Amino acid sequence: MRHYRSEAAGSPLPDTFSLLSWNVHKEMGRPPFDKTLQSLLATGSPELILFQEAVLDARTADHFPGYNVSAAINIDLRHRQYGVLTAARCPIHDTVGLKTNRREMHIATRKSMLITTHPFEDGGELTAVNLHAINFVSAAVFVEEIERLRVVLQQRTGALIVTGDFNTWSRKRMEYLEHFAAAVGLLPAAYINGHHIKQRFSKPLDHLYYRDVTLLAAEAVDTGRVSDHNPILATFKR
Numbered sequence: 001m002r003h004y005r006s007e008a009a010g011s012p013l014p015d016t017f018s019l020l021s022w023n024v025h026k027e028m029g030r031p032p033f034d035k036t037l038q039s040l041l042a043t044g045s046p047e048l049i050l051f052q053e054a055v056l057d058a059r060t061a062d063h064f065p066g067y068n069v070s071a072a073i074n075i076d077l078r079h080r081q082y083g084v085l086t087a088a089r090c091p092i093h094d095t096v097g098l099k100t101n102r103r104e105m106h107i108a109t110r111k112s113m114l115i116t117t118h119p120f121e122d123g124g125e126l127t128a129v130n131l132h133a134i135n136f137v138s139a140a141v142f143v144e145e146i147e148r149l150r151v152v153l154q155q156r157t158g159a160l161i162v163t164g165d166f167n168t169w170s171r172k173r174m175e176y177l178e179h180f181a182a183a184v185g186l187l188p189a190a191y192i193n194g195h196h197i198k199q200r201f202s203k204p205l206d207h208l209y210y211r212d213v214t215l216l217a218a219e220a221v222d223t224g225r226v227s228d229h230n231p232i233l234a235t236f237k238r
Contacts, residue, residue, distance in 0.1 A: 010068060012119040013090045013126060015238040016216070018046040021163040021208060022231035023132070023198075026082060028055035028063060036226045037063065044233045047089045048118070052132040052165045054085035072097030074112035074132070083112045084130045084164065093117045093125065096152070100145045104136040111135070113149060113164070120159075120238055126213070127156055131164035139172035146180055153184045159238070160211040162186060165229065168207070169200035177207070185211050189218040189234060196220035198229045208232055 020040060027033035028051075040046075049064065056071050057080045067087040072095075075082040086092070096115040103110055113131040120126065134145050153160065162184070168174045181188060186209035191197065197204045197220045206229060208218060218234035 010066075010088065010090045012121045013047055013238075014121065016235065017048065017238075018044050018233065018235045019048040019050065019128075019161065019163070019208075020044055020046040020231055020233055021050045021130075021206070023052040023165040023206065023227060023229035024054060025227040025229065026053050026055055027227050029057075029059060033226050034063070036223050040221065040223075040231060040233070046233065048128060048161075049085075049087040050128065050130040050163055051085045051087075052130070053082060056081040056083060056085065060085070068092045070095045070114065070116060072099070072112040072114040072130075074099060074110050084114045084132050086114050086116050086128060086130045088116070088118055090118045093119060098148065098152075100134045101148075102134060102137060102141050102145060104134060106136060111145075115152070122238075124158060124238075126159040126161065127153075129153070129160070129162040129164075131162065131166065133164070133166045133168075135167040139170060139176070142167075142173055143176045146176065150180050150183055159213045160184070160186065161209070161213070161236070163206075163208040163232065165205055166207050167205055169203050169205060171203075174203055181209050184209075187211065187215070189215055189232075191232070192217065192219040193222070194220055196222045196230045197232070205229070206232060208234055210236065213238060
């Protein structure tokens with residue numbers, strides 16, 4: 001596992017903070033995406049940004065001025081990589097990148113997830129999990145891979161946010177995700193305009209869960225055809 005990282009100064013997370021989670025479908029660097037991202041950053045002013053299918057190259061940090069940036073790569077090409085990316089206005093104290101043991105059928109790629117920790121002003125920490133779950137495999141393999149994350153998170157205490165593209169397009173996957181959330185003590189976010197969250201077979205693919213923080217608001221934002229998913233903007237209180 002390799003990590004892309006760009007350091008910037010930052011203050012601890014404030015008591016009230018915002019988060020943007022989005023599967024960006026490898027669209028970073030294209031004018032329609034860049035314009036939409038700047039609009040989202042201006043509107044929501046998120047302290048934390050968690051992207052799936054992010055483009056990781058020499059220009060990546062330019063999208064996030066004033067942010068610390070860390071990423072876990074799952075596709076490594078000669079001049080460009082792709083993976084999950086977490087950007088934070090606050091410091092990133094620690095990063096743990098995990099890549100699935102199994103490969104997706106047909107395309108033979110692995111998926112990645114990134115666990116980061118961020119300080120609060122009172123000395124506590126938030127753990128943020130940026131997940132792109134494995135797809136094109138059996139429900140049993142899906143469960144096997146998310147179980148690895150469950151084991152890690154059950155060893156952590158305190159504030160926790162888990163978000164990303166879970167690829168929960170089947171009943172079995174959704175049932176396991178509910179079990180996973182309960183085991184870790186996570187609550188599911190309730191959304192404004194939740195119908196804008198991408199679905200397959202009438203089941204949502206993107207999720208946001210939280211623990212030991214209060215969710216003030218969460219909204220799925222319709223961005224048209226910029227990506228094949230829509231972003232989630234959420235505001236929390238410590």
